[in-house]
Amino acid sequence: MDDEGGKGWSDSHRAAWRMPAYIPAMISRRGFVGGLAAGLAWARDLAALERTRGMADSQERWRIVRSEFLIPGDRIYLNVGTLGAQPRAIVDAVVEHTRRVAESYPPAVPWDELKQRLGALLHADAAGFVFPRNTTEGMNFVANGLELEAGDEILTTDHEHIGGLCCWQLAARRRQLVLRQLALPPSPAEPEAVADLFRRAVGTRTRVVSISHVNFTNGLIMPVREIASMCRQRGIVCVIDGAHPPGMMRFDLSAIAPDFYASSPHKWLLAPQGTGFLWMAEEWRTKLWPTIASGGWDDLSLGAHRFNHLGTIDESRLAGLLAALQFHETVGADAIEARIRELRRRILDGLTAIPSVHIMSPQDDSQGAGMVAFRMDSRDALEVQERLSQIQAPDGSAFAGRQLYIRTRVVSEYDLGWMRLSPHIYNSEEEIDTVVSILADETRRR
Numbered sequence: 126m127d128d129e130g131g132k133g134w135s136d137s138h139r140a141a142w143r144m145p146a147y148i149p150a151m152i153s154r155r156g157f158v159g160g161l162a163a164g165l166a167w168a169r170d171l172a173a174l175e176r177t178r179g180m181a182d183s184q185e186r187w188r189i190v191r192s193e194f195l196i197p198g199d200r201i202y203l204n205v206g207t208l209g210a211q212p213r214a215i216v217d218a219v220v221e222h223t224r225r226v227a228e229s230y231p232p233a234v235p236w237d238e239l240k241q242r243l244g245a246l247l248h249a250d251a252a253g254f255v256f257p258r259n260t261t262e263g264m265n266f267v268a269n270g271l272e273l274e275a276g277d278e279i280l281t282t283d284h285e286h287i288g289g290l291c292c293w294q295l296a297a298r299r300r301q302l303v304l305r306q307l308a309l310p311p312s313p314a315e316p317e318a319v320a321d322l323f324r325r326a327v328g329t330r331t332r333v334v335s336i337s338h339v340n341f342t343n344g345l346i347m348p349v350r351e352i353a354s355m356c357r358q359r360g361i362v363c364v365i366d367g368a369h370p371p372g373m374m375r376f377d378l379s380a381i382a383p384d385f386y387a388s389s390p391h392k393w394l395l396a397p398q399g400t401g402f403l404w405m406a407e408e409w410r411t412k413l414w415p416t417i418a419s420g421g422w423d424d425l426s427l428g429a430h431r432f433n434h435l436g437t438i439d440e441s442r443l444a445g446l447l448a449a450l451q452f453h454e455t456v457g458a459d460a461i462e463a464r465i466r467e468l469r470r471r472i473l474d475g476l477t478a479i480p481s482v483h484i485m486s487p488q489d490d491s492q493g494a495g496m497v498a499f500r501m502d503s504r505d506a507l508e509v510q511e512r513l514s515q516i517q518a519p520d521g522s523a524f525a526g527r528q529l530y531i532r533t534r535v536v537s538e539y540d541l542g543w544m545r546l547s548p549h550i551y552n553s554e555e556e557i558d559t560v561v562s563i564l565a566d567e568t569r570r571r
């Protein structure tokens with residue numbers, strides 16, 4: 126976002142450029158229909174998917190969806206919890222935008238459309254969106270931008286990811302704040318019990334409660350609505366690390382109504398890597414201090430958009446985010462969530478049947494989302510992960526006789542030593558069954 130000629134940094138000055146027809150089409154409000162007319166690859170990719178909507182045969186539908194991904198057939202990718210695998214449409218959107226810039230046309234991401242599509246997905250006021258590179262950056266914008274004084278308390282949990290925790294550690298050390306990490310119950314607890322834990326823990330010096338919406342450790346859905354409501358009643362700032370839910374499960378951000386919500390659409394929304402967002406409630410759009418100051422940083426009439434002037438950035442990733450939102454709409458938010466739940470359930474059922482495996486994630490779908498974490502008796506999770514990264518498929522499995530490359534995640538944080546599997550719509554039942562069968566074999570090894 127360069128301030129070319131000092132004319133300001135909104136979309137408007139770009140209209141002065143003579144753009145080829147395909148650029149407005151690429152970013153048309155009509156979505157990929159405009160892109161199709163302009164012969165753009167990413168729009169053609171989405172049109173292919175559009176035809177699968179409402180297909181009666183769900184197996185066939187997911188097979189076609191899988192064919193839109195670039196994952197080779199011998200790789201089983203079960204780590205969207207770290208980074209999503211992008212489908213062809215999103216890769217093409219990034220490449221096409223990058224090429225336009227290389228051809229010397231100005232970057233052309235329509236901020237308003239991006240905010241509106243994201244707002245529609247999350248039921249959030251579109252004016253509240255800022256686009257940092259990821260959750261980590263969004264959380265740092267918040268921790269760095271709040272006015273906090275020595276002795277003020279930040280309350281968080283012992284299941285936070287470094288991306289949502291370190292910003293508070295830094296603020297605490299620099300400004301002599303108190304950072305308190307509440308211990309969550311060892312096995313997933315009832316949402317009301319967790320909310321109660323927070324109600325009892327907040328004190329007169331608590332200024333901020335910072336929690337994950339879905340814990341990265343075990344996929345537990347935190348009672349964010351109850352906790353945010355308690356914070357509102359007590360004048361405490363509620364900050365949610367929402368790295369996981371967007372793209373994984375539907376929710377209503379306006380009903381949760383936190384002060385801040387940071388996320389990484391490069392996870393479950395399958396957006397390009399380095400694509401984040403931070404949503405802020407109305408009062409903060411004029412009150413929060415920007416961490417990065419450039420033109421307009423103190424122009425309060427810009428609201429949250431004043432946080433979007435980050436110097437020159439890679440706008441192709443935002444073109445990719447726009448395509449990711451349209452990909453999500455095309456496949457369907459309901460269908461995606463249902464498929465992720467179905468695959469999660471298959472993993473849970475398969476692993477529960479292995480005697481020496483202990484599930485650390487909630488069994489109940491209302492409490493657990495996307496990810497399944499487990500502990501193995503007498504097997505080190507990192508060692509098993511290493512073996513899975515290149516392993517012969519078992520006889521009798523759908524991949525029999527083939528070498529497989531399986532990507533998992535080990536939650537070593539907080540000395541947990543759990544293995545975590547996170548499936549998405551590109552995974553198949555055969556992949557899940559094969560991984561479960563390999564894990565069963567692994568647990569029998571000494």
Ligand SMILES: Cc1ncc(COP(=O)(O)O)c(C=O)c1O
Nearest residue numbers: 259260261286288289341368389
């Ligand atoms: C809960 C949670 N918060 C924050 C992050 C950091 O995300 P990013 O690296 O995209 O900033 C992660 C990454 O896995 C996460 O799981």
